[in-house]
Amino acid sequence: MPPTLPTAENPSPENASSLPETDPRLILATARLKTAGLRVTQPRMTILEALCRQTSPVSIEYLHAGLPAGACDLVTVYRCMAAFERGGLVRRAVIHQGTSLYQVAFGQPETYHVVCRSSGTLAELSPEVSGELQKAVAKAREELRVKGYREVAHMLEFSGVAPPAAPR
Amino acid sequence: MPPTLPTAENPSPENASSLPETDPRLILATARLKTAGLRVTQPRMTILEALCRQTSPVSIEYLHAGLPAGACDLVTVYRCMAAFERGGLVRRAVIHQGTSLYQVAFGQPETYHVVCRSSGTLAELSPEVSGELQKAVAKAREELRVKGYREVAHMLEFSGVAPPAAPR
DNA sequence: GTGGATGCAAAGAATTTGCAACCAA
């Protein structure tokens, strides 16, 4: 059976080593929060820390399930992600079976994904293709900027039926 | 007040003249249905006919509200749109406040949209930029095809805060 | 001090599912 998207029920094992507060991405995250006019709170930093550990887009439920016990309420994660998205800290990467999956939007190249409608597998597009897409998206953003749009975000997702896993 | 997205409550007036069965797009739609292994039924043709009349992406609720009275159940529209999307007849264009908006995916150039998070206004990107995006998307599709993906679909949406409407 | 942020509980809304009847191929 092909690997499926991690769910809130079976979160992938968290990296035990907690990121030090001096992690460059968290420092950047703090700056981004302030720039966006958002307050730097414990729940928010915990959420951003967990988000930075992810290697692929995750759902809010999954993210919450992976936080230290009692870190914060699920509703808070919803509210934070909405604020983060408006502030450009995170990006809604794909919508998988009606659920939004998010990824950090800073400190790393933008990568686009494809969701298998059959197995739920999530795969990345090649850096080359992601780069091409990013370029075209940049042009769109520029057009929108000129037209006066602010806080522009975008969501690009591919879906399809993945080939059966190669037999071994 | 800027124009907002049409809703199920205030559907825009339908064009009274019903499309003749010989409408090229409906003929194409019929062919697409068969190609996708889907049956050609009355509800489906009615839905596709209504969808072809739209000039911008619409929600399922809105689409259903615009159908002739008693044409078919709302659930049927949901199921048909899901089937159409898998079959490549329609494209989920944007997700507006948690609601998916669809548009036909054949017989017309692909256009991408931007949703205003403040007013709900939906606007098109220029044909030039949409074309650029389409090219990059085509490359992605090609990569996925080579990798063995079938029935590839994609969703690309921009959102932002639109500038205040110009005073007149 | 003050307005944004959070927790808890409850509501809201889009979408899905079960099942029997129906009909396109």
Added chain:
DNA sequence: TTGGTTGCAAATTCTTTGCATCCAC
């Protein structure tokens, strides 16, 4: 004939909201 489709009703599930309390700035 037969498996895909549809209608109706009910359930599911993701997401949002209200409000009192709390805390970052």
